[in-house]
Amino acid sequence: MGKAGAPEKTRTRRHANRLPAEKRISDIMLAARQVFTERGYDDALISEIAERAGVVEGSIYRFFTNKRDLLVKVVESWYEEMLEEDSAQFSAVRGTWNQIRFVVLQHLYSIRREPGLSRLVFQKLRSEPTYRATRVFQLNQAYTHRIVDIVRAAVAAGELRPDVSAGLVRDLIFGGVEHRTWAFLRNEGDFDPVALADDLTNMVYRAMAIPxxxxxxxxxxxxxxxxxxxxxxxxxxxxxxx
Incomplete structure (x- = not known):
């Protein structure tokens, strides 16, 4: 039985080795995203990621330094996806209130769609002392900076009070979202994205708006x-x- 299975295993390994590097990286990233989402970081096994990706375990270490490096690349890819998708839709949104609500609602939807990745960002990556020196931090800054741009433009147009701090508004919005969705991420509750987006946008906008x-x-x-x-x-x- 073992001898009969050996040639097939060899053929599978050779086939995997013939795959373009880009395809193998893509397959590994997809498998890693699934495993990290399902099991969290600590319980995720490189061997399981390799099995799901259809590659030998050594292939993963050829492209990624270690498990943490693989997690970072998965999260970077996730941020890039969200930035690209949001940018295409945001260009059609008009009005300060609508723009703020769009950003808030999209962020809430991203948490609902990917609670596992959201937990990993909040608990694993953001708590590390080197976080602010990482590309994940830079991507997060770009992701949240749209609120800063919206507020500054509205202040310049005379729609919002001139003493409004755009950075503080950003922190209030994303900090508020994190606080209100934390029970959901702990599997202890739920939230209504639309209702929460409306409430948070109304509260923030009305506090800033000039009559x-x-x-x-x-x-x-x-x-x-x-x-x-x-x-x-x-x-x-x-x-x-x-």
Missing amino acids: AEDRPDRLEKAAERLEKAAERLERLVDDPAR
């Missing part, structure tokens, strides 16, 4: 109307026949 009647653009238009009315009155005084 519509006090906004510079409204005041400028009102001033223009007054000037035109004054001009008409002056013309009537100069030419009563009109």
Whole structure:
């Protein structure tokens, strides 16, 4: 039995070795994402990842330094996916309130879709002392910075108060989301993404927004109307026949 199985195993290994490196890396990353999501970091085994990817265990160490390096690459890939998907949709969103809500809702959906990866980022990677020097940190900054851009643009347009700190708004939003979804990530509760996105957006926006009647653009238009009315009155005084 062992002798009969040996040639097949050899053929499988040779076939795997003939696969392009890009394909093997892709298969390993997909398998690793599944295993990390299902088992967490500590219980994830390189041998199981290799089996699911259809490669020998040594192939993984050819492309990745160790299990942590593989986790980091999986998380980096996840962030890149989210950034690309969100960017395509965000370009069509108009209005500050809608833009903030879009970012909040997409973030909530990402947590619901990938609770395992979210836990790994919160618990494993972000808690490490070297986190701020990693590419994962840079990607997270890019991912959350859209809120900063939205707020700064709205402040410049006179829609939001000039004393608003865009960085603080970002921290409040993402910190609030993390706090409100933590029970879900611990498998101890659930949340409604749409309702939570609406509530959080309303709370943040209303605290920052300048009343519509006090906004510079409204005041400028009102001033223009007054000037035109004054001009008409002056013309009537100069030419009563009109």
